[in-house]
Amino acid sequence: MRYNLITLSLSVSVTLSLLAGCTEAESYQEYQLVQAEQEETSQVVCRLFFQDHDSSQLKWADLRESSSFLLSEPAPVKGLPELDNTRQKLVQMERIGDKVITGVRDDQDGGFQSGWIFLETGVEEEAHGDHSHWSYESEPQLLHSQVDDQQGNPAHLYQYDARFYLANDRNNGFTRIDPALWIESEPTKNISAFHAGGGNHITLAVANNSVGYSTWIDGGGPNKGRVDVVPVSDSGTKDVSYSFNLSSGAIHGATVVENKVFFAPSEGISWVSVDPNPEQPKLIEEIKINSIEIGTDQETKKPMRTGAFTVNRDRVLFVSGSGRSTLLGIINATSDNPSLTKIDIPMDVNTTPTTPQVVNSVSGQRLAFIFHDNKGEEQADEFMTIVELDPNQDFDYSDATVLSSIKVGPSAVDGHYGHHDIAFDNSGRYALWSNPGNGSITLFSLKTLEPISDFTVGGKPTKLIVHGEMNSSH
Template identity: 50%
Template sequence: MGILRLHRTKLSLFLGLVLLELLPLIVQAESKVPEKSKSDQHSKISKSTSRTRTVCRLFFQDRATQQVKWADVRKGKTLTLETPAVIDGFPDLDTESQNLVQMEQSLGTLMVGVRDQEAGQDQSGWVFFDSGVKEESHGNHSHWYYKKQPKVIGTRLDTAQGNPAHLYCYQGVFYLANDRNSGYTRLDPQWYRDDPKANIKTGFHRGGGNHITLAVAAEKTGYSTWIDGGGPQKGMVDVTRILPDGNEQIAYSFALPTGAIHGATVCEGKVFFAPADGICWCEADLNPLPGSQSKVKVQHLSLGEDPETKKPGRTGAFTTQRNYVLFVSGTGDTARLCLLNASLDEPALISVPLKMNEGNSPAGLEVVKTAWGKRLAFVFHNHSQELEQNEYLSLIDLDPNGDLDYQDAQVLKQIKVGSSKVEGHYGHHAITFDHAGRYAFWTEPGAGKIQAFSLKSLKPVESFSVSGVPTKVIAVGQQDRRD
């Protein structure tokens, strides 16, 4: 029995020693199992939270730095805006003597005008850049790719660009008004898409002067205006045949009943102008020949009279949607959105009262067809910076019953917005829409923010703080349906 106890004791001692040696290995093996499990779990969480989709790419002008910045809007559980960056290759402008003016987009490219404080004798002109967004068309839908960063394609800043103020895009082609040169520059982004390595091609066309507004009909005829309110160029419109390489010859000119023309557009084969008194229009001439001015029949449409100043009602800019020309007019309680059905032989005025506060005027009109088929117009309530009051945006349903007749257009709501930072022609609110019509994005210059707005719920959904003073904004692309 003693010997047996002795063996048992030795055996227990031996097993104990073995267990002591194996214990670290067992603990290590056991500890690896939960660590791996936690790692896998963390990985799954990271992947699920990082699954965001690109909604569109925003480009906005920063009034504080005179730069164009960009950032992608991403969608996960909420909308987010990536950190804005300056476009690669964008020129350094003098914030005291140069200003960015109008900006437009076409075929994945953008163009922005540059104006100087020395009547074009310093450094004015334009910047043309690639958005980095690629659209792949599949007939009834497109796929959008955001893999490349934006970059400047070409810049022209010198003393020979005529100090532009207005930039237009007709039929996908850019037209920059060279005010002091009495003409405009044509730049077709399709040449860049066809051959990105080719030299930039532009064509200068003679027509208009001082502060040019422009309408281009069917890529064939340019109607360029003079701003003069008196003298030999009062109400003058120059008509020029559009050619790829430019055209120094004006085919003919004609005059409107009043001058101070500050707007022009084309819709349904008609050309519309915004002079000092009401609206003027004429049939578009797609084969302008010298001496044909006698064939032009200028029609006039009155916008009434300002009840206080007794001056004729007028507007300063147009936008179009389908067969309608849209514009704003009036101030305070006489402010209104106006529509003209350009397909009619005699377009009649449709007015939608906007009911603004005293001292406010309608501005920044833009129109969108949403992804859900609604046609909406947005108008900001503009006022001078000295006027301290809340700021608003009017939202108008252009076609409540969906019959494509805008006679029943009506205001849906007024939305409170962040402050503007108005300095003359600059610092106003601006709005843009993604290509699908799911979201609107507007700038609030005084607050340094960009607001995202759902075009489905018709409510603000997110607010993004950005550095500087964001003004003009453009959205390129839409959320890829494959995401």
């Protein structure tokens, strides 16, 4: 029997009480004793953090294993600023080591209270050569929060070269946050620096910890397709070095790999080489803007585009298209003329693909996961497609292939919110994904590629972060 440490439904409790000839209170007390025994003999697998969209709270729980898998009762991370869930929402979330940052967005373009929250996971890793020892004795703790009416209502959060980058949309710039600069004995030490560049709804790529490419979302006018090039430093900058414009606008994605910067405008993909000397302004004639066509959407007959990238090793991954035209795109960034591999991911016309998330599993497989999330009032069955990126393990993804599609719990999409999200333990043994539509989180084996258990957590779990792995015996 599997025990879910989170909830015990009243109906089950009453049934158990009747069968056992005891009161409901006695039944629940017995259940709590079983919980305690299970926890005592169990081992922590990893620590999970998830955003509850309903309450605008960041919660955490430990996944444990004994004879079965258990999830401790989720609790809000202590000390975090109390958000107004009718006006403020947690947005993207990233982890570097044992540090996590999540953005906060409000309903007044940053004029109410927006910004960022910086915390420690409480998970400690002690490296022992070919393995690590993991400790889960400490609870997560808040390190710093910057939530006020001066943060420009961030939407996007990135990490490059072990630094966080938060896009301050309405301030036309971005904040660089260096977790390595955090010193517990000096909590007021400045770990962040603002850089001017980009506008309205910023996406961002930062190369070599020295140059940022910050975009404008405008689909027309003088800022259509505009990219600002900004020198990056610990102290920040008030000035853009220079700008250039892509041939199409509405840029909604950017990343960097192999000394190339990739952008996601309204048509196809554009890329430029990283500028090794960003302090020196450039003329538009000096900048070579390259294009990669994705194709034409069979349904809309319009050029295909994407909205976000995932980087794995020297490849750029993205999804594009709709319905039966949906595809996973893989760009080989090592080439002087990057090539594009396409993998068909056909899906219901009423669903939309999520940005692929990639893991190297304990079995040696390099896997990408793509959810099919409902996008409108018409509710279709929702699935997760698993793609093996490198079946023969020669680091050439041209042989990528779809392994399977698994039915998942419902999403609860509302604009940018309410999508499924997936995260992986450090060992590559397990994945956990959120099902916002039914308030549950699913545990999945990366070895057997099958679901293991569903845990009811309530609310609308959305963004996930996982840290740690189970200690190995030796």
